[in-house]
Amino acid sequence: METLYMGEEQIVVKIGEKEKTYPAGVSFLSIAQEYQDQYEDDIVLALYNNRLRELKKTVKKDGELSFLTTSDKTGKRAYRRSVTLLMQKAVYNLWGREHIGVYVRYAIGQGYYCELMKDGESCKITETMIGALKKEMYRLVMADLPIEKYSMNTDEAVALFHELGMKDKEKLFRYRRSSRVNIYELDHYKDYFYGFMVPSTGYLRYYDVTAYQDGFVLLFPGKEAKKVSEFVPSDKLFFTLKRSRDWGKLQQIDTIGALNDAIAAGKTQEMILTQEALFEERIGALAEMIVKEEGKKFIMIAGPSSSGKTTFSHRLSIQLAAKGLKPHPFPLDDYYVDRDKMSA
Known part of the structure; x- marks a missing residue:
């Protein structure tokens, strides 16, 4: 010892x-x-x-x-969370006086797709703005500013986010059962995050920002903790996620707080039926596309385990049958071979 x-x-x-x-x-x-x-x-x-x-x-x-460390799964999450706070602070410094805020929308690859918003409308970001954002983030990193955490009463948090104009977070905390909330602060900029942070901005040296669609992607390291992953656009994933968000906006449940409001108002059944109708409409459009592209023999459906592939295949089959085709869905799960029967 x-x-x-x-x-x-x-x-x-x-x-x-x-x-x-x-x-x-x-x-x-x-x-x-x-x-x-x-x-x-x-x-x-x-x-x-x-x-x-x-x-x-x-x-x-x-x-x-x-x-x-940043190579551990939990460490990576803390790092990404901290870089996100860094980016939010940089946006606030640059455009906060113009009442422009930033929303993290989707995870795409090794990054987060973000949009700048003003008065509820998306702001088209330019390469000049991307350059300014990178420069301000770098300045904050070099300043090695402390990231502070403090706890406050939930009612105080509701009042704080009301004052800051963060209506989505204000709604979120109205349904929170816990009596305390952890708030993080970076150079007087406050926000709520679920999870831990690094001690200061000096740790946040590996990131990048690139323009994409109407917003930008905040990029993080991938397998190598000190190397930012290259951004590979995935338009199909992006537009699928965007469509899902558009459905939420259509039903006025585009945030967790708004969803809680709808459930509390007894609209659960209405929400489910509307989502089912929207989904069925999409399946019908897909079936129409398949019918128009004559000569298709196989339709392959891929997805993670228990993601609904079999259910989806049957719903698509019904739509195709309604258009005069004779689909025969079959799951590949039935064709798995036990490991002990597989040849070397």
Whole structure:
């Protein structure tokens, strides 16, 4: 065991196979800085006695400590969350006085598709604006500003987001059962995030911003923690997600808060029936397209396990049958071979 500090209350921290003593109240950040050179990627979170902790938290009792870096799944999420806050702050600095805000819409590849909004309408982003956004984000990173977290009463959070004009978050917290809310702050810019953050903007060196459709994509590292992934547009995925959002706007349930309002108003059945009608309309349009493209023998349906492929195939079959075709759906699940029967 190594004794590092004397003359004050001590705690014993086990890191790997070694035990060290530290003064009670030492931060995880201070300990992480001692061990950073042993890790290829940046340490961003701590695991203390099997409990996840932000690095700014302090150690008050004996325990076992390990670190999570940006190459770990949970560390990556904290990094992405923090870069998103960084981007929001940069947008606020650049265009907040013009009442332009930013909305994170969809996850596409290794990035988030975002849109600038003013008075409920999307603002077309230009390459000049992209350049300004990158420059401001870089400035904030170089300033190494602290990312602070504090807890407030839920009613106080509702009042805060009302004052900030964040109506979607205001609605969201009206249905929150927990009495406390964690708010993150970056240089006086406040927002709510579900999950942990890195200690400061100086950690956020790997990201990129590229224009896409009417907005932009905030890009993150992928498998390599210190290399931003190249953006590969996926238009089909984008427009599928956009159509889903358009359906939500059509039904006035385009946010979780609005969805909660609709459920509380007893509109659950109406929402389900409307979504079913919209979905059936899309299947009918797909069937029409298949009929027009003569000569099609096979229609392949791909998707994750339990995503509804079989159900969808039967609904499509009904639409095709209604147009005079004779479809025969069959699931490939029936053609799996047990591992012990597979040849080497």
